Structures are given as structure tokens and as C-alpha cells.
Amino acid sequence: MTNLHPTLARVTDRIIEKSRVGRARYLDHIGRERENGMGRERLSCSNLAHGFAAALDDQATIRAGARVNIGIVTAFNDMLSAHQPYGQYPPQLKLFAREVGATAQVAGGVPAMCDGVTQGQVGMELSLFSRDSIALATAVALSHGMFESVALLGICDKIVPGLIIGALRFGHLPMIFVPAGPMPSGLPNKEKQRIRQLAAEGKASRAELLEAESASYHSPGTCTFYGTANSNQMMMEVMGLHVPGAAFVNPGTGLRTAMNRAAMHRLAKIALNQPGERPLGICVDERAIVNAIVGLLATGGSTNHAIHLPAIARAAGVLIDWQDFDDLSGAVPLLARVYPGGAADVNQFHAAGGMAFTIRTLLDAGLLHGDIPTVAGDSLADYARDPAMDGERLVWRDVPESRDESILRAASKPFRADGGMRLVKGNLGRAIFKTSAVDEERWTIEAPARVFEDQESVQAAFKAGELDRDVVVVVRGQGPQANGMPELHKLTPALGVLQDRGHKVALVTDGRMSGASGKVPAAIHLCPEAMAAGPIARVRDGDVIRLCARQGQLDVLVDAAEFLSRPAATIDASGPGTARELFAFFRSGSDDAEAGASAMLKAAGL
Known part of the structure; x- marks a missing residue:
């Protein structure tokens, strides 16, 4: 062996x-x-x-x-x-x-x-x-x-x-x-992604988008x-x-x-x-x-x-x-x-x-x-x-060798030497950065923050042209204790469009992204989350954030004493409707994402 x-x-x-x-x-x-x-x-x-x-x-x-x-x-x-x-x-x-x-x-x-x-x-x-x-x-x-x-x-x-x-x-x-x-296999995934971005820009109709999605999931x-x-x-x-x-x-x-x-x-x-x-x-x-x-x-x-x-x-x-x-x-x-x-x-x-x-x-x-x-x-x-x-x-x-080296390669001649999922940490906490889907020139982003507390607000700002610049989009109040940590899939097309326009763009969030997310640099699953008074709760619009996968860095570039003196933003817990109220125990009892985000395991002492 x-x-x-x-x-x-x-x-x-x-x-x-x-x-x-x-x-x-x-x-x-x-x-x-x-x-x-x-x-x-x-x-x-x-x-x-x-x-x-x-x-x-x-x-x-x-x-x-x-x-x-x-x-x-x-x-x-x-x-x-x-x-x-x-x-x-x-x-x-x-x-x-x-x-x-x-x-x-x-x-x-x-x-x-x-x-x-x-x-x-x-x-x-x-x-x-x-x-x-x-x-x-x-x-x-x-x-x-x-x-x-x-x-x-x-x-x-x-x-x-x-x-x-x-x-x-x-x-x-x-x-x-x-x-x-x-x-x-149905509609190629890259084509589906292209049509999603066109829809985000208002250049593809709902009917066209639904047709593409239906051809993908068929x-x-x-x-x-x-x-x-x-x-x-x-x-x-x-x-x-x-x-x-x-x-x-x-x-x-x-x-x-x-x-x-x-x-x-x-x-x-x-x-x-x-x-x-x-x-x-x-x-x-x-x-x-x-x-x-x-x-x-x-x-x-x-x-x-x-x-x-x-x-x-x-x-x-x-x-x-x-x-x-x-x-x-x-x-x-x-x-x-x-x-x-x-x-x-x-x-x-x-x-x-x-x-x-x-x-x-x-x-x-x-x-x-x-x-x-x-x-x-x-x-x-x-x-x-x-x-x-x-x-x-x-x-x-x-299967002695790959049948298509554009898709799958031997360990001796990989696409990258690095596995592509890195820990980034700093004065904002600890987060995951999936580098495998992000071009290497985008592994380091330093730009002013724009702070949001839901996906819809990001989309509204994008449509209004307010994000058409170098920006680190901060979406907080999305952790397990706040609202159950939903995937923030709606962000992907808009952020992808901004990046394609030549801007330096990154996402920092205590929420999750879809398992199919990629392309845009993102520090996700940030711990501690805003609901637990994590540092992300003190970030303000205009604060410069540095995210670097190479150095494993996630920092807000603000004077430490001034940053710590700021009050933490108040995070509204998940509201009623769609039976979300029945899951209040899971939210209030959950541990953080790095531990597995489970109220059940925590309560069981595991």
C-alpha cells in the first residue's frame, strides 16, 4: 500500500x-x-x-x-x-x-x-x-x-x-x-448561468428564464x-x-x-x-x-x-x-x-x-x-x-486513466495543487472561502463595504446601480441562530454581473451560499454570527474590508479601539409564517456553523 x-x-x-x-x-x-x-x-x-x-x-x-x-x-x-x-x-x-x-x-x-x-x-x-x-x-x-x-x-x-x-x-x-x-444531461450549466445573469440585468424575460431552468431540471x-x-x-x-x-x-x-x-x-x-x-x-x-x-x-x-x-x-x-x-x-x-x-x-x-x-x-x-x-x-x-x-x-x-482530462485528471497532474476550500480569519471571525471556483487573480479583494441584512435589499441596490463599483457586499443576520441560515442563492447572478463588469467584488456573510455557488470571492459561514454579537454586527457602510485566500485573512481595516466601541447592530430573528415559528427551538439552541450548526447535537451533549 x-x-x-x-x-x-x-x-x-x-x-x-x-x-x-x-x-x-x-x-x-x-x-x-x-x-x-x-x-x-x-x-x-x-x-x-x-x-x-x-x-x-x-x-x-x-x-x-x-x-x-x-x-x-x-x-x-x-x-x-x-x-x-x-x-x-x-x-x-x-x-x-x-x-x-x-x-x-x-x-x-x-x-x-x-x-x-x-x-x-x-x-x-x-x-x-x-x-x-x-x-x-x-x-x-x-x-x-x-x-x-x-x-x-x-x-x-x-x-x-x-x-x-x-x-x-x-x-x-x-x-x-x-x-x-x-x-x-439537459441545458448546459454554463448556458443556464448566462441566462440567469441576463435576467438579473433585465435582459431576459421570465418566460425565457423559466424555459432555460426547465431545460436544465427536466x-x-x-x-x-x-x-x-x-x-x-x-x-x-x-x-x-x-x-x-x-x-x-x-x-x-x-x-x-x-x-x-x-x-x-x-x-x-x-x-x-x-x-x-x-x-x-x-x-x-x-x-x-x-x-x-x-x-x-x-x-x-x-x-x-x-x-x-x-x-x-x-x-x-x-x-x-x-x-x-x-x-x-x-x-x-x-x-x-x-x-x-x-x-x-x-x-x-x-x-x-x-x-x-x-x-x-x-x-x-x-x-x-x-x-x-x-x-x-x-x-x-x-x-x-x-x-x-x-x-x-x-x-x-x-479505470486506469482519465477518459477526459479537461474534466478529470490524475493527482500527478492536477488542475491546481490546492484543494480549493480555505479557512479565512481575522478580526471579523472565521469563515470558509471556496477558491476552487474562483479565478486566482480574485483571491484577494480589498474594497469598501456595503452592509445589508437580507438578499432582497442587495438586489434592490444592484438594480438601482448603487453597487456598480468595487465593493464588499456584507450580508449579516443570516446565521443559524438568526433565521436558520438559508442559502443566499439570489445573490449569485447580481454579484456575477458586477464582477463581469470589471469591478472588484466579494461577499462576506454569516449565511450560506448554494452548493452550486462559485466565481465570486466569498467568505461564508462567518463565525461568530451577527445574532451572537459577532464582529460582523459592527461593520458599517464604507468600512474597508480585506479578504485574502492566500494569506487566510478576513479583516475590517478600522482602528481596533474604534471598531470595538461600536454598538452591535440589532438583528431581527426569523419572523412567523411558513411554519418558521415551529423551528424557533432549533435556531435559539443552535451552535455555530463550524461546529455543525445543530441544536439537536448540542442539546444531546455530542
Whole structure:
């Protein structure tokens, strides 16, 4: 095996050391759950009868208790394009389970909101905390104790993190994520971006914009840009939680059906009390978390995972922070150019070699932990091969080289030596800067601030011509404690237009940007947030701000004594409507973005 890159080894050792107490406590927890937690052998006759009463085709098998019963936790709805295929999955998965003598039941459903529908709307204020709701719903589904292994059906932004956080509380059970795959390619993403910017300038009509959007998002399957949903699928591969190669196989194909069959067959083999038992909580260790960070950096993945990964790690007793991301970013090369970091979509990325080649070249460079336990075996090398159909048989084939070096490259000749997600910090706090999608000449911006407290005000100022200059747009009051930390997707077209006009433009915010954001330099997820009286609450119009990814700097260039003497701006908490009031507990109890922005984990003491 290739020796580990020294930075990978150093960061992993640091994470192991700072996680020593929490990880030991977590392993004790899943050990106790395995021995004393809910299980079919502990159910009373009445409990058990309730559990199989509706399983008409499998009553006798479940009643006998001698075979594996696989739980299915599904995020199906048919408004979310990525999850629409899941409507047909349970009957199919039950048949696949029976092929190997097992049974399967739908344990429960979890909410699955579409950020694409709620972008720029007040419903987006529920988005981040839907992750905690999904985790709680997953825990409810698995609390019945009816299952020896679990199929987790989820793909999109908060759904996969929520599923894995909830599932890790039942980490003594083996589990496999079962995706449905991306929709076929539609309107190229660069063309969609062009029309969005024309619309922002008033040069394209609503009908033209809707036509472009409809040509982009046109059928069942995951959106084809490399945002949070597809970054989720990448992470499940490098963490070894998929059937190898499952991430980017299109829905409705014979290969996708074969992958689903393989998942159910494997869940029967690795289930609780089986010879190949492979608990989720053992698979998700410090090395798997580091692999997820490396994969994110190497592929230019979503900045949302700078929030989700710390939360996922905490659920497994592992502590990470943005310094870990930054240190790894200095060592991990950027291997992929996928929109918004390039012109290609995820289907083209997959055709170029996709996850199989990415994992192979990173393993060869010592930039992934190859010796982790996965749902497929004892080595991540199983994921360095591409799935295909050989007649009726599912096979995996080597991908020795990239099939398109304009999209995907080897670690020895990357697009950039840097992974493209850096920590910036200074007298304004700590934030994330995604450099992989930003031209290097824009990594340093120094300009006067213009301060806003919502996206709509930025758009109004843009339309009025007030931002047609060098400017650092500051949008505050957008953190988890203020309004649930919605993505500020509406900002992207306007700021892109200003940049294209030749201005030096940057964004500084305690909010999130879309997983598809890029191009404009941005310091996002700023901690502490304005609602917690963070320094951003004292910034005023005209203050000069310096943002520099090279030096890791985020400073307001104001006399320190004068800046500290300023009163913090008052931030209005999220108002009522669209059920936002029901999420007040999540907002008021949330910790900061770097810790994972979770009220649930904080309250649980994790």
C-alpha cells in the first residue's frame, strides 16, 4: 500500500487525538446498544405481532426470526426530482431481499425538502434545520428494533447528512446508502448561468428564464451540477457506504437496478449477527471522515459540507474543525472541473472516470485512507473500479486513466495543487472561502463595504446601480441562530454581473451560499454570527474590508479601539409564517456553523 501523504497522516493523527474521549464514548454507546438495545429478540409477542402484521408476504419468515430483516428508511417524495425514483424502490428491494432469504420492511419515511424549490423564498429558512428533523425521523424509524441491517434511501442536500446523523445513534447496525442517480444531461450549466445573469440585468424575460431552468431540471434524478446533493454521493463513495460505484448511475437503467439488487444482497450478508457483520459506527471512523474531506477538496465539492461534515463527525464521536479542512486543502490537489468549477456536469464527470478514477489516483498518491472498513469489504480499493453490466451480470472494471482530462485528471497532474476550500480569519471571525471556483487573480479583494441584512435589499441596490463599483457586499443576520441560515442563492447572478463588469467584488456573510455557488470571492459561514454579537454586527457602510485566500485573512481595516466601541447592530430573528415559528427551538439552541450548526447535537451533549 502507498504510504500516506504526511499532511494526511498528521491531520488524521490530530483528529484522532482530539476525538479520543468522544470516540471512546461513542464506541461504548454502540456496544451497549448491540448488547442491550432494541432488537427482535427482546420484543414481546405483542410487540412482534404488531411488527409483522402488515408484511403479508413475509409474515412467516419474520415470525420465525431466523432470517435477516432489512429496514428501509426512505426520503421518497415525487416533488423532489432526485427522490422521485424512490417511489418504486420498496417493492423492488423486498424482492431482492427475498432472493437471498431475507425480508425487508419500510421502517419509516423522513422529510425531504427541495432547496431548488425554496431558494430565495422564506421556506429556505427551514432547510438547514430539516437536517436535524431528518435525523430525528431516522431515529424514530429505527427505534422499533425490528431490523438487523438498514437501507438508507436519500440523496439531496440535508437528507444524506440527516440520515447518517440519525443512523449513527444505531451505529451497531450495518447500513448501506442506496442512491437513485442523476437525471440525464439537459441545458448546459454554463448556458443556464448566462441566462440567469441576463435576467438579473433585465435582459431576459421570465418566460425565457423559466424555459432555460426547465431545460436544465427536466426529469427524475439528481440535478446535474456539482452541488451539495452530488457532493453527498461523492462522500458516500469515499467513506465506503455505497455499493461501489453507485453514486452517478442514472435512474431507470439496468445498471441502476443491478446496483440496488447488490445493495440488498450485501445487506443480508453484513447484517447483525452474520459472519460478515459490518456496523455503520465502525465504518464511520476518523479515517472515513478525513476521506470525506479529501474527496470534497479533490473534486471541488459543496461548501455546505463545511457545516455538515463536522455535524456528521460529532454524531460518531469525532471532532473536526475548519483548520482540518484548510490543512488538507494545502495538500490535496484539485482533480475535477465540474460545474460550477467547470463546464462539465456530473454525467460527464462520471463518463470521464468519475469516482472510480478519482479514488484510484488519490489512493496512489497516498491521499486517502485505503484500509478503512467499508460496506463492500476491508479496502477502499473496491471503490476504485467502475460498475458495468456484462450481459445480465454486474461487474466492476478498472479505470486506469482519465477518459477526459479537461474534466478529470490524475493527482500527478492536477488542475491546481490546492484543494480549493480555505479557512479565512481575522478580526471579523472565521469563515470558509471556496477558491476552487474562483479565478486566482480574485483571491484577494480589498474594497469598501456595503452592509445589508437580507438578499432582497442587495438586489434592490444592484438594480438601482448603487453597487456598480468595487465593493464588499456584507450580508449579516443570516446565521443559524438568526433565521436558520438559508442559502443566499439570489445573490449569485447580481454579484456575477458586477464582477463581469470589471469591478472588484466579494461577499462576506454569516449565511450560506448554494452548493452550486462559485466565481465570486466569498467568505461564508462567518463565525461568530451577527445574532451572537459577532464582529460582523459592527461593520458599517464604507468600512474597508480585506479578504485574502492566500494569506487566510478576513479583516475590517478600522482602528481596533474604534471598531470595538461600536454598538452591535440589532438583528431581527426569523419572523412567523411558513411554519418558521415551529423551528424557533432549533435556531435559539443552535451552535455555530463550524461546529455543525445543530441544536439537536448540542442539546444531546455530542
